[in-house]
Structures are given as structure tokens and as C-alpha cells.
Amino acid sequence: MIIGAPKEIKKEEYRVGITPSGVEELKKEGHTILIETGAGEGSGFTDDEYLDADADIVDRNLIFNNSDLIIKVKEPLPPEYDLFIEGQAIFTYLHLAPNRELTDFLLNKKITALGYETLQKDSSLPLLSPMSEIAGRMAPIMGAYYLQRVHKGSGILSTGVEGVKPARILILGAGVVGTNAARVSTGLGMDTVVINKGIEKLQKIDEMFMGRVKTLPATTSNIRQEIKEADIIIGAVLVPGGKTPILITKDMLRTMKKGSVIVDVSIDQGGCIETSRPTTHDNPVYEVDGIIHYTVANMPGAYPRTSTLALTNATLPYIRTIADSGIEKAIKENPVLKSALNTYKGHIVHKTIAEALGVDYKNIDEI
Helix, strand or coil: CEEEECCCCCCCCCCCCCCHHHHHHHHHCCCEEEEECCCCHHHCCCHHHHHHCCCEEECHHHHHHHCCEEECCCCCCHHHHCCCCCCCEEEECCCCCCCHHHHHHHHHCCCEEEEHHHCCECCECCCCHHHHHHHHHHHHHHHHHHCCHHHCCCCCCCCCECCECCCEEEEECCCHHHHHHHHHHHHCCCEEEEEECCHHHHHHHHHHHCCCCEEEECCHHHHHHHHHHCCEEEECCCCCCCCCCCCECHHHHCCCCCCCEEEEHHHHHCCCECCCCCEECCECEEEECCEEEECECCHHHHCHHHHHHHHHHHHHHHHHHHHHHCHHHHHHHCHHHHHHEEEECCEECCHHHHHHHCCCECCHHHC
């Protein structure tokens, strides 16, 4: 199979779809790997390293014109739409639920689109987890940074000092992002509260942190009360494939302390704060009613070396399966890869995405 990895064009996105060592592994199986010139530079991988791994370094058009499978990190952007060939396959983070424009493009061009974020194995999301772990660990650090008065924050030092209380952090969600955010916030000495819909995950948090983290069920009453006391709020809610529910409305925002910071990690799926909108690393924050919002849609891209290595570790076995079996066989016979499939032959074949967008769903087995 011919597999192509183009350079990412999303603003301030430095990750790349595969590492040189990943290329080397696929080459052993006899596959051809096309890497766009300079694609790995942002992650610290040179063209020479890819050449040493026996990749072909080519220009952008050659990748899209010749590849059976495109592997990326982020979703295709409008300038890339015309480069795709009808019926081509792509494997990347897609986050289609809040993105009707991209969904329509994939449907109109009959793209076989597999989303890292919807691939499920044993009730886990193994391709989303590495980036969620990084984003979760980043979130309290970003929140603490923007508490500085120079950034219009409240001026509270997150760790506190002798005789002065630390910042209070509220984490909405107890999945991979929320758990890793709690790990960092407790390590920094913050007063940490985790709110989650399911009690089971709260029990795990309780056991993991031995009571150092306060846990509460996700009721409107609890959220209303806790946001009044929070200095930092982390949005860590996930509905696999679906649009994130709004947990904090505009009216609720007005009850928060001025200078507090929101880090909405769930922004890729629409965000769990009504006032959230996607931002970029070069302009990451904005203010609403005195509350600082950090809503960067590709947070792990700030640490591209770590992120690219972690991502390739996770994706490579699945890329190998697709390449070895062929796209059609892989998506129809492998249940795990089938769960990653979002669009196929002009249809949405992921039920949660179809429901989120309000469009028709088609079972792949009926196509």
C-alpha cells in the first residue's frame, strides 16, 4: 500500500502523522511511505531521518495524487479539500460532530474517513488517550499561567505559599484528561475538585488520590456551587464521536470570580462551556465577563516531539493492519477499526456523529 503523510497546515501545528521509526516498521512489510518535504521538522524529525528509514520525500501534490491512505494528525482544512481524490482514505483526528463543513466535504467526495478519536477497544479510546493524557497534564499548567495578573488573571499563585491558600481547581470530567489534570494539580498543591457524571470513575479518583481530591456527581446544583469558588476550571468532558454537552452557561459564568481561568480541553468536540470558541497557540486566550478562556483546539501540538512519538506508538499497529489487510477488508472485518470509521462511500457510518449532526446514519454492513 502507498501511505502518505503530508505536512500539517493548521496554525501552530507542529506534529506529524508518523515518525521515522514508524516508517521503518511499515517499510519492513513492503509498503511505500511518502512524506512531504519538511513534514517532520516541527517535531524535530529531519527529511534525512525519513530518508534513512527508506521513505520517499515528495511534494504535497504527489502525496495526495498517489496515496491509498493519508495519515495525518489534524482534520483536513479547506485548502486541502481539492487535493483529495474521490474515494481516498484518511486516518486522523476528525472531530466531526461540531464540524458540518468538513463532514459534507468527506461525504461529497466519498472519502473513507477513520477518526483516531472514535476508535474503541475494550471500552477504551487508545488513539485519543495519548493526546488526552498530554492535554490533561498541560491544562492545570496553562490555567496557573493565566492566573497571573499580567494576563488579567486574579493574581493567585496556584501553589499557594506558607500561610496562604493555594488556588482551587474544578475539573469537569474524570476520564483520561480529568485524571491527568488532577494528577498535576494535586502535585502542584492545588485544592482539587473533580465532578463527573458516573460514580465509578469518581470512586477510582478517590482511590487513586487517597482522598486528596474532592469528588462530586455532575448535577447542575453542584456545578453552580463549585464554579463560584473555583480559580481554574478544566473542561474535560467527552462524548466519543458526539458533541460535548454544555455544563456552564453564559448566565452561570457571571457567578464566577473575576480573573478566574477556564481551560476547555473539550473544545475539539464543541466545548462544555457555552462561551467557548476555538483558539490557536499564537492567540490562545480571550475574556468574557472577566473570565479568561484558554480554548486551544490542538493543545498537545505545543509539545510536538512528545506528542508525535506518543501518537505513533498508538496508531502504528492500526496503520499496519490497514496496510497489510487493505482498506476494504480492514474496516469490514476488524471490529476495532470499524469503530473508527466515520464516513464511507458518501454515508455517515458512525451513529453518534450522525445524531450529533442531525443527519441520516447508515450501517456499513448495509453498504
